[in-house]
Amino acid sequence: MTLYDIIFYLFALITLGSAFIVVSSKNIIHAAFSLLLTFFGVAGLYVLLGADFVAVVQIMVYVGGILILLIFGVMLTNKITNIDIKTGTLNVIFASILIGCFLGLIFVIMTRTNWFSLPAPLPATTVYGLGELLISDYVLIFELLAMLLLVVLVGAASIARREKETL
């Protein structure tokens, strides 16, 4: 066990433990804050995989953007005076059986398959390479995503602010 392995197991534990709280906690606020820990754990895994820029983007976009949006969603769709913000559950037994089988299947597939593995030496930084790829090989997807984001933001604002009589 090297230091790398210990850090990996630590981050995997943080990720999976908090993800379990996210899907098992009845309290939505607890789930949202556990989701924060999950995102941090996943960012740690990205760093271990040598993806430093993606890890920073993960923290900035997920924790700074998406999680705040989700918490806004929770706060705006529950009566705040009602202190306990709970969620009900359905199909728990059925889902547990299904997920148990699925998890077993995934585990067997992932561990039994002889994956082609040829780790390249870790680059010192990925920012330069990523930036170069974004304006060469992937420039079309990059521009399309920029337009998609614009459409999404305008669309989200228009959907959320729609007045009653225009329905």
Add this chain to the structure above:
Amino acid sequence: MLTVGLTHFLVVSGVLFAFGIYGIITRKNAVMVLMGVELILNSANINFIAFSRFGNFGLSGQIIALFVIVLAAAEAAIALAIVLNIYKTFSNVNVDEISNLKE
């Protein structure tokens, strides 16, 4: 076995995926369903970056992971706008009680 390789990352991502599916199936609140979707997108991203690192594909996997993050942000924004509208119309966001498309 204890030395971390590609398999370990794949197993972590698989378990995260299963948790996400479980959240989507069992939660009633629409925002919690969205959290399940975010878990699934994260597990897919771990796979992309793990294969990009261990498969010697250069940085393409990381680029795709960045695109997935952008799509996740777009999805969260639209979905929350829809959830807010549902709340305005039905006064709750329980996915099992909302079954009409139009009032």
